Amino acid sequence: MKLLEPLPGEHLWSVISRSATWSGFSYDSLLKEKYDLSSVLVYPAKGDCRTIAKLAKHAEFASLRKENSPYPLWLLNFDDEEQTATEILSDLTTRTSETLIVTSNDWRYCVKCAEEDRQQHGTAYWHTEHNLPLVTHCTKHGKALVKLMDVKSLKALKMPNRISAKVIVGTEDEELMQWSAFVVEVYNQLRRIPNFNVHLRQKVFEALGIRKDVHGQLLSCAHFNSLLDEFEASLPKQVLGHCFQFYADKTRK
Ligand SMILES: [Zn+2]
Known part of the structure; x- marks a missing residue:
């Protein structure tokens, strides 16, 4: 199976989810056989990018993980990238102190972005910026994000315009909006510089x-x-x- 081209700012797990749905391949055959990832490790806890780091050995993920995942923010936990590759990935069962920062497992989207994406690309999708740790607002529209709670697997990560589960609308708050803009700016600087x-x-x-x-x-x-x-x-x-x-x-x- 070939991965679909990511849509602008699309999160890596969103790309994989769309690719699997589109191709009809099972997640097991896609992730385990092709990329040697057990589906358990694809738990989309966004504070921890070890699974995404593990994909680095596959050429198709070289730019995806930097441009389409929170990976650049995660690198702030380490002195150098090589350290993540060797020490962290050598033992995937051990939790390092860096990965104990627990952020929520809800996935977030902006209603206005979803509508624009659906019109422009034919589908809404999950944006990396909306799903960076501790981000609560869309910086493009200044709106509180909507949350899909407790996503346990990629299978549950349906695109925002196809969700049937209950979602929670975030609270509008100017201070949290500014905080979200700060996190997104740091993330974008990490990607650029x-x-x-x-x-x-x-x-x-x-x-x-x-x-x-x-x-x-x-x-x-x-x-x-x-x-x-x-x-x-x-x-x-x-x-x-x-x-x-x-x-x-x-x-x-
Ligand atoms: Zn938006």
């Missing part, structure tokens, strides 16, 4: 006063607490509550 992840990591490490020994172990984090105070002072409560479960807990001390 080579090694921008290394540059951003250095900046963050400098700001936090992080020092490491020769083995990469953390030695000290001098400014961490003062930076947290700054963080709390400058980010709206709504955004903190959205990004960190901790802030949503009103009983916390």
Whole structure:
């Protein structure tokens, strides 16, 4: 089976889902036999791109994973790309600290984008930008995204104009809209500028006063607490509550 050409800004799993539906191939034969992926690993948890990283050895995914998935954002977790390829992928059963950042498993779309896509391309589809971790709004239309909850497999990832399951309409919120625009901008810079992840990591490490020994172990984090105070002072409560479960807990001390 040949993968379909991705539509503008289409998420990689959306491309695979459309390709499988269109070709009539089963997901098992497509993913397991051709790409050596067990369907369990295709759980579309968007904070974790190990499955997408694993596809890198297949030529057809070289540009797809960078242009059509959250992979560039995920690289912010690592010192270099080679490290992801060797250490992370050598043991897919072990959870690394980087992958413990859990984001939701809902898939999100914009009603206006879906309508435009349907008119222009004959189908709505899942956009990467709408499904970056912690994004809540469409930056093109300034609208809260609609959520398809608890998607457990690619089979359940029907295109937005063909969903029969219940969806949840997000809440309009200016602060979350601005936050979404920030995440999308960082993502687009990571895609455009080579090694921008290394540059951003250095900046963050400098700001936090992080020092490491020769083995990469953390030695000290001098400014961490003062930076947290700054963080709390400058980010709206709504955004903190959205990004960190901790802030949503009103009983916390
Ligand atoms: Zn939109």
